[in-house]
Amino acid sequence: MASSAANVAPVESNGSTAGKRYAETPLRKDEESRGSYRFKNKRMRNGHGGGGGSQILQTNGSNEEILLDDVNALLQKLKLERNEAAQPPTELPEKFSEIEVRIDEISSTGDGLGFQVNSPSDQVYVVPFTAPGDTVTAKVFKHLDKEKYSLADFVKVTTPSPHRDDALIGCPYFATCSGCQFQMLPYAYQLAHKKTIVEKAYRNFSNLPPELIPAIGDTIGSPLQYGYRTKLTPHFDGPPDARRSDGRNGIKRVFKDMPAIGFMKKGTRLTLDIEDCPIGTPAVRKGLARERKRVTSNLTQYHKGATLLLRESTERIPKASYSASQEVEAEPDADAIIEERGDYIYKKTCITDSNAKSTEYIDSLLLPKQQLHPPALHTIHPRAHPAAPVLPPSPTTTPPITHLIDAYSGSGLFTITLSTLFTTSLGIDISPSSITCAATNASLNALPPSSTRFLAADASALFAAISTPAAQTVVVIDPPRKGCDASFLRQLLLYAPARVVYVSCNVHTQARDVGVLVGGMPDVDGGWGVGKGCYEIERVTGFDFFPQTGHVEGVAVLRRKGDGGEKDGDGTAAEKEVEKEAEKEVEKEAEKEAEKAGG
Numbered sequence: 001m002a003s004s005a006a007n008v009a010p011v012e013s014n015g016s017t018a019g020k021r022y023a024e025t026p027l028r029k030d031e032e033s034r035g036s037y038r039f040k041n042k043r044m045r046n047g048h049g050g051g052g053g054s055q056i057l058q059t060n061g062s063n064e065e066i067l068l069d070d071v072n073a074l075l076q077k078l079k080l081e082r083n084e085a086a087q088p089p090t091e092l093p094e095k096f097s098e099i100e101v102r103i104d105e106i107s108s109t110g111d112g113l114g115f116q117v118n119s120p121s122d123q124v125y126v127v128p129f130t131a132p133g134d135t136v137t138a139k140v141f142k143h144l145d146k147e148k149y150s151l152a153d154f155v156k157v158t159t160p161s162p163h164r165d166d167a168l169i170g171c172p173y174f175a176t177c178s179g180c181q182f183q184m185l186p187y188a189y190q191l192a193h194k195k196t197i198v199e200k201a202y203r204n205f206s207n208l209p210p211e212l213i214p215a216i217g218d219t220i221g222s223p224l225q226y227g228y229r230t231k232l233t234p235h236f237d238g239p240p241d242a243r244r245s246d247g248r249n250g251i252k253r254v255f256k257d258m259p260a261i262g263f264m265k266k267g268t269r270l271t272l273d274i275e276d277c278p279i280g281t282p283a284v285r286k287g288l289a290r291e292r293k294r295v296t297s298n299l300t301q302y303h304k305g306a307t308l309l310l311r312e313s314t315e316r317i318p319k320a321s322y323s324a325s326q327e328v329e330a331e332p333d334a335d336a337i338i339e340e341r342g343d344y345i346y347k348k349t350c351i352t353d354s355n356a357k358s359t360e361y362i363d364s365l366l367l368p369k370q371q372l373h374p375p376a377l378h379t380i381h382p383r384a385h386p387a388a389p390v391l392p393p394s395p396t397t398t399p400p401i402t403h404l405i406d407a408y409s410g411s412g413l414f415t416i417t418l419s420t421l422f423t424t425s426l427g428i429d430i431s432p433s434s435i436t437c438a439a440t441n442a443s444l445n446a447l448p449p450s451s452t453r454f455l456a457a458d459a460s461a462l463f464a465a466i467s468t469p470a471a472q473t474v475v476v477i478d479p480p481r482k483g484c485d486a487s488f489l490r491q492l493l494l495y496a497p498a499r500v501v502y503v504s505c506n507v508h509t510q511a512r513d514v515g516v517l518v519g520g521m522p523d524v525d526g527g528w529g530v531g532k533g534c535y536e537i538e539r540v541t542g543f544d545f546f547p548q549t550g551h552v553e554g555v556a557v558l559r560r561k562g563d564g565g566e567k568d569g570d571g572t573a574a575e576k577e578v579e580k581e582a583e584k585e586v587e588k589e590a591e592k593e594a595e596k597a598g599g
């Protein structure tokens with residue numbers, strides 16, 4: 001078997017010579033990694049650059065920003081409904097007083113938004129764990145006067161919404177723990193709400209005129225609505241008298257009482273003691289019970305707080321050898337969850353060692369993961385099939401798409417699950433340890449390093465290393481919440497692959513970035529929000545990887561204008577020549593690597 005390192009091609013700052021024409025001049029120092037765009041003037045910054053809309057283009061996708069946007073939209077709606085100008089200011093209720101709030105809608109942040117009952121005030125109240133149509137008692141704890149909203153704790157429902165069904169609530173910590181705020185909503189309602197999150201994100205943050213945004217698809221639901229989460233990280237705080245300086249001063253405090261072990265109490269910095277978490281997989285829930293016991297029995301060894309890492313790991317054993325292996329096991333793992341599927345037994349256990357690797361199977365593919373890998377959504381919820389959103393979008397494309405680039409690849413989930421569909425696959429991630437893990441995964445799954453390669457580098461360095469013809473390449477992007485930076489997007493527009501599949505856990509920054517690819521960039525193609533970019537949106541769909549919560553994963557499929565054809569007509573003969581040369585270059589490199597791996 002080829003060594004795992006054979007899949008890794010370290011990139012130097014200037015990259016290889018192949019495909020260099022796609023790489024841009026490096027950004028100035030102050031422009032690097034800003035996660036925002038270079039604006040020529042204030043007009044563009046405010047989204048007026050090309051007449052493409054009046055929204056401010058930039059969003060950092062933060063909860064505060066999204067909440068404020070929803071509050072403003074609700075105020076605008078109220079003003080129109082009342083057919084009047086803004087209300088004269090009325091006195092706001094005292095802090096920590098209880099008021100009645102009628103909920104109008106759920107914000108994209110997951111909290112209910114509504115107005116005080118029997119009050120002329122147009123102050124918006126943000127109350128978690130509520131549904132549109134509920135009237136609730138809420139305890140106000142913060143007024144944001146300028147922003148015209150107040151934050152309040154949910155106390156109780158006084159008149160339930162027709163959408164609410166409390167019999168559905170599956171967790172005793174509901175409305176106290178800060179997670180899973182949608183448990184009282186039927187699943188179909190949760191999915192419909194998540195579709196509106198995606199719709200609003202594209203309407204408000206893409207800076208595109210409505211005719212360039214297709215109808216958002218129905219949210220794809222999760223097969224499991226509880227028991228899906230393969231990773232949990234409960235924590236406990238240090239002894240009440242512990243100080244930051246203790247370590248420096250050599251002081252070791254002791255716990256006098258058992259600390260709460262669990263998750264944040266909603267709206268506070270306090271830890272809520274959680275004995276069980278029903279969104280965890282059965283193996284992880286058993287792990288939680290075991291870890292709680294272990295901490296209790298070893299409490300004297302702890303002098304400060306800690307986070308417990310609970311991860312599910314799967315071992316796949318052929319049925320024929322399972323009973324035999326059980327007999328020889330000195331200490332059978334009593335906590336293991338055994339699942340029978342086809343010819344195999346899947347043995348699931350919970351691992352807690354932060355240096356150990358967990359393993360999971362996607363169909364028949366084996367994916368060991370390293371603990372340090374950031375928790376990509378599908379790695380936390382593997383049952384939502386990760387390959388589904390990025391399967392080649394159009395088999396009829398001419399010429400056919402035969403090359404895959406997986407930008408922000410992590411430990412290679414998309415590269416590996418999709419690589420057999422392509423002639424070459426290339427994954428790139430900034431984390432060297434994730435890339436080493438990806439290369440190991442490729443080897444374990446017998447994917448040859450000549451066709452499945454990985455680079456440890458910033459995603460924008462990718463374009464200096466690309467040698468596959470753009471017309472036959474799909475680029476999958478799965479960046480962190482903050483989205484892509486300007487350098488990456490600019491180079492992507494210059495390279496112009498036939499398809500871009502943008503996967504994201506933050507549909508707001510995704511909408512912003514897709515807006516740039518579709519709307520254009522002033523310094524690439526003179527466009528700004530008017531569809532001068534070389535892409536059109538084929539489809540946008542939300543995937544529900546986290547049922548009961550307000551999160552939605554967005555997948556946008558973009559098609560190069562002319563449907564998989566060339567950027568400008570069929571491309572010039574000179575361009576084709578360059579592409580042929582580039583292809584030869586890849587083949588040569590692949591041969592060299594194959595030789596190295598063999599030797």
Ligand SMILES: C[S@@+](CC[C@H](N)C(=O)[O-])C[C@H]1O[C@@H](n2cnc3c(N)ncnc32)[C@H](O)[C@@H]1O
Nearest residue numbers: 376408409410413429430431458459478479480
């Ligand atoms: C949402 S995760 C994607 C995970 C991957 N698709 C998977 O399924 O395992 C985002 C990834 O982006 C990587 N990343 C963050 N900033 C980056 C950058 N500037 N260039 C390349 N990768 C980056 C992180 O290391 C992380 O692996």
